[in-house]
Amino acid sequence: MRQVVLDTETTGLSWEKGNRVVEIGCIELLERRPTGKHFQRYLNPDREMEPGAQEVTGLTRDFLSDKPRFGQVVDEFLDFIRGAELIIHNANFDVGFLDYELSLAGAHFGRIRDHAAVLDTLALARERYPGQRNSLDALCKRLDVDNGHRKLHGALLDAELLAEVYLSMTAGQGDLGLSLAAGATPAQRVVTVEMVVGERRVLRASADEQAAHAARLSRIAKKAGGRALWPQADEPSAAT
Known part of the structure; x- marks a missing residue:
C-alpha cells in the first residue's frame, strides 16, 4: 500500500478569504515504511503573509517572491500523490486549500480526492484519545516522537513528524527516524518480520x-x- 504523508503552509487560515498555499511537503510510505522519496516546494502566493502565519512559519513575501507558482508545479505534485492514500492532520484545512489552488490552476485538474484517498489523523486521534489535546505537538509528546528541533512550522518537517506519529498511533512502531531516512544506518531502520x-x-x-x-x-x-x-x-x- 502506498501512502503519502502531506502537510501545507499557507498565508493565512482561510482560503475563502483569498489566502494561498506557500509550501507543500510530502513523505512517501510504501507498506508503512519510508522510501526516502519526498516532494517539497515553496510557492509564490502573489500576496502578503498574514502576521500570524508569518510568525509561525518564518516565511516572508520577499523569500517567496522568486519561488514557482502553484500552477507551475501542479503536474509534478499530482504525479507524486496520484493513487496514494494521503495522511493529513486536520485534512479539511489542507484539502480545502489544495482544492482552491487546483481550481485556480484550471478546472480540468478537479479536486484532491479525484487523485488520491484521504485519511485524517486528527479524526483518528480524537477517536483514540477522546477529550485530550490532539495537536501534532501534543501527539508527539504523548507518543514519544522527538520534535525538539521544531522551532517553526514547516510543511516537510511537519510531514516527517506526522509520519512518525501516524505509524506509532496505528501500530506502536515508534520513532522511525524519518528525518534521517536517506542516511539512516541499518540499526536505525525498522524492519517488520512476518512469520x-x-x-x-x-x-x-x-x-x-x-x-x-x-x-x-x-x-x-x-x-x-x-x-x-x-x-x-x-x-x-x-x-x-
Missing part, C-alpha cells in the same frame, strides 16, 4: 535410530545404578 506458520512436519525415528537410543539408555542405566531417568520403550514411566 508464516505452515503445516507442521513430524519426523519419526527409524528402527536403527530407536535401537541406538535404547542402547544408550541401557549404558546410562548401568552407570546410574540400574535405572535411567528416561524409561526404555517397554518400561512404564513414572508418569503412568
Whole structure:
C-alpha cells in the first residue's frame, strides 16, 4: 500500500478569504515504511503573509517572491500523490486549500480526492484519545516522537513528524527516524518480520535410530545404578 504523508503552509487560515498555499511537503510510505522519496516546494502566493502565519512559519513575501507558482508545479505534485492514500492532520484545512489552488490552476485538474484517498489523523486521534489535546505537538509528546528541533512550522518537517506519529498511533512502531531516512544506518531502520506458520512436519525415528537410543539408555542405566531417568520403550514411566 502506498501512502503519502502531506502537510501545507499557507498565508493565512482561510482560503475563502483569498489566502494561498506557500509550501507543500510530502513523505512517501510504501507498506508503512519510508522510501526516502519526498516532494517539497515553496510557492509564490502573489500576496502578503498574514502576521500570524508569518510568525509561525518564518516565511516572508520577499523569500517567496522568486519561488514557482502553484500552477507551475501542479503536474509534478499530482504525479507524486496520484493513487496514494494521503495522511493529513486536520485534512479539511489542507484539502480545502489544495482544492482552491487546483481550481485556480484550471478546472480540468478537479479536486484532491479525484487523485488520491484521504485519511485524517486528527479524526483518528480524537477517536483514540477522546477529550485530550490532539495537536501534532501534543501527539508527539504523548507518543514519544522527538520534535525538539521544531522551532517553526514547516510543511516537510511537519510531514516527517506526522509520519512518525501516524505509524506509532496505528501500530506502536515508534520513532522511525524519518528525518534521517536517506542516511539512516541499518540499526536505525525498522524492519517488520512476518512469520508464516505452515503445516507442521513430524519426523519419526527409524528402527536403527530407536535401537541406538535404547542402547544408550541401557549404558546410562548401568552407570546410574540400574535405572535411567528416561524409561526404555517397554518400561512404564513414572508418569503412568
